[in-house]
Amino acid sequence: MSPRVVAASFVLLALSVTSLASAQTVPSEPPPPEAQTVEPLPPPATAAEPAPLPPAPVVATPSGDAGAIPTxxxxxxxxxxxxxxxxxxxxxxxxxxxxxxxxxxxxxxxxxxxxxxxxxxxxxxxxxxxxxxxxxxxxxxxxxxxxxxxxxxxxLSPRELEARWAAMAERSRTARKVGGVASVIVGGIAAGTGAALASGAGNLENDSKQAWSVALIAGGAAMLGGGLAAFLVESPLEHGYRAAYGTAAASPDVAVSVAPTTRGAAASLQMRF
Missing domain, CATH: 1.20.20 (F1FO ATP Synthase)
Structure with a gap:
């Protein structure tokens, strides 16, 4: 083989290898994406809390009890x-x-x-x-x-007014109790005497006996009822003192309370003498 043919063959072979290499070249990887910065979300808006209310003023009565009705x-x-x-x-x-x-x-x-x-x-x-x-x-x-x-x-000053009212309410209460007891006693005696006359006791004539028995029984019953009412029911002066000065006043003479229970209700009666 002549040297020219050999040289030409080498040249052709080199061109073939070069073209094959260029055809099989692996494409380069794309550049990585740029790093993205994530901004944090703002916190959710919250409703503003209402300002706390100022404490209620405590009012004291002239006797020093807090929480009573202001005077x-x-x-x-x-x-x-x-x-x-x-x-x-x-x-x-x-x-x-x-x-x-x-x-x-x-x-x-x-x-x-x-x-x-x-x-x-x-x-x-x-x-x-x-x-x-x-x-x-x-x-x-x-x-x-x-x-x-x-x-x-x-x-009167507020302190003198309360002191006077307290004393008068106590006197009214004492007079009411004493008068109620006396009325009950006299009424019981009168009603008993009238009942005895109606049953035949005494030396009166029948007409007089009937009249006296009716009068005594009716009057005695009225005195009994009035005495019990006076003994148990507060006078306006006592009730007004309790209402005006709240806890500074004494509790009522009669207090009735009812409370529910598992099987019904329970009632209680409290009396102050």
């Missing part, structure tokens, strides 16, 4: 006492007028029974009528201690 330097107590005084005046006038009318009627009935029918109970009726009418007249023209106290309340 406003005695203004509240004076207003309540004025209402109590007006009610006491209305009750006094109504009671006095009723006693005068009852007394006049008793006097007329007693005089008629004594003079026209010669009944022995006639004298009792007109004498009792005079006493009842007199007490009614005194009630009409004489102010009660509650009215006088209510009129003079504006001249």
């Amino acid at each position: 406003d330097d005695g203004a509240f107590a004076r207003r309540m006492l004025r209402v109590i005084g007006e009610d006491a005046r209305t009750v006094r006038l109504a009671t006095g007028g009723g006693l005068v009318l009852t007394g006049v009627g008793s006097i007329a009935a007693g005089v008629l029974a004594d003079a026209s029918y010669h009944q022995s109970y006639g004298q009792v009726l007109w004498i009792g009528g005079i006493a009842v009418a007199t007490s009614g007249l005194v009630s009409l023209f004489s102010s009660t201690p509650t009215e006088v106290f209510a009129r003079n309340a504006s001249t």
